[in-house]
Amino acid sequence: MIPAAVTVRFDELSLDELNARAALLTRVDLKYIVDQRTLGAFADAIARDFLVLEIESRRVFTYETVYFDSAALDAYHAHVQGRRRRFKVRSRRYADSDRHVFELKLKGARGATVKHQLPIDAAEHGAMTERTETFAREVLVEAYGGGLPGEIGPALTMTYRRVTLAAREGAERVTIDFGLTFGAAALAPGRAIVETKCERGRGTADRAFLALGVRPVECSKYCAGIGLTRRDVRANPWLPVLRRHFVARSYDQCPMEAWPRPRLG
Numbered sequence: 001m002i003p004a005a006v007t008v009r010f011d012e013l014s015l016d017e018l019n020a021r022a023a024l025l026t027r028v029d030l031k032y033i034v035d036q037r038t039l040g041a042f043a044d045a046i047a048r049d050f051l052v053l054e055i056e057s058r059r060v061f062t063y064e065t066v067y068f069d070s071a072a073l074d075a076y077h078a079h080v081q082g083r084r085r086r087f088k089v090r091s092r093r094y095a096d097s098d099r100h101v102f103e104l105k106l107k108g109a110r111g112a113t114v115k116h117q118l119p120i121d122a123a124e125h126g127a128m129t130e131r132t133e134t135f136a137r138e139v140l141v142e143a144y145g146g147g148l149p150g151e152i153g154p155a156l157t158m159t160y161r162r163v164t165l166a167a168r169e170g171a172e173r174v175t176i177d178f179g180l181t182f183g184a185a186a187l188a189p190g191r192a193i194v195e196t197k198c199e200r201g202r203g204t205a206d207r208a209f210l211a212l213g214v215r216p217v218e219c220s221k222y223c224a225g226i227g228l229t230r231r232d233v234r235a236n237p238w239l240p241v242l243r244r245h246f247v248a249r250s251y252d253q254c255p256m257e258a259w260p261r262p263r264l265g
Contacts, residue, residue: 003060003178006039007163009047012054018173021166028115028174028201030216032194032209033135039176041123045208046165050174053164055096059160060178061094066126066200067222069155070148076155076226085144088222089136089152091125100125102132104139113197114143118236126154156225158182165205172198174205181219185228185248193221217241 068089078086137147160180180187196205227235
């Protein structure tokens with residue numbers, strides 16, 4: 001099992017310690033998709049420099065995320081086109097603690113990621129309410145000078161399990177996601193999505209991947225999910241990543257032509 005094999009390599013830290021060390025609401029994100037063998041080598045390389053989040057003896061946590069977009073998928077197309085001012089809107093449920101957060105992720109200066117968060121109630125998860133819509137519009141007006149692209153609603157739901165690491169020294173985080181599923185499609189078995197997050201990019205974890213000959217990929221989980229599950233979108237920028245690292249439950253439900261991966265069981 002991937003999570004257990006990874007987490008035993010690290011000493012633990014608490015949630016309060018994690019937030020004190022590296023809240024990183026403004027940071028540079030890089031993403032890698034790796035197999036089990038590469039992940040093990042990566043974990044060995046950084047084990048002395050990072051700690052693993054542990055809450056009530058648990059080191060692997062389940063997330064449910066709902067992304068919002070317009071009927072025309074304006075947010076998705078902004079990412080396809082590589083627009084400088086682009087964003088994602090989502091609500092997230094931390095299943096193990098039943099905590100809920102509404103978030104906007106904006107692309108800021110010099111490619112940095114800027115997160116804005118609003119705690120929400122369970123009833124607000126997965127729905128745009130007056131409160132969350134007002135929050136989103138205010139954030140976008142302040143950051144970009146414009147609001148939401150009209151009415152937005154749920155566009156994609158995903159679930160996954162996550163391991164979170166924080167550097168012993170400095171502000172740097174690593175998240176390792178397993179078992180990612182969009183329903184009709186999923187991350188291939190034995191794969192993990194590793195995201196590095198630090199203030200300036202190219203931190204300790206990125207250097208470890210570089211030493212292993214692993215390069216970052218340009219494909220968010222939201223873009224992967226939309227590209228895999230919607231026939232009416234262009235997913236050209238992500239095709240090599242999608243074909244190499246993801247599988248579909250049904251060829252009829254997947255927009256890829258000549259899909260090379262086996263179906264999920």
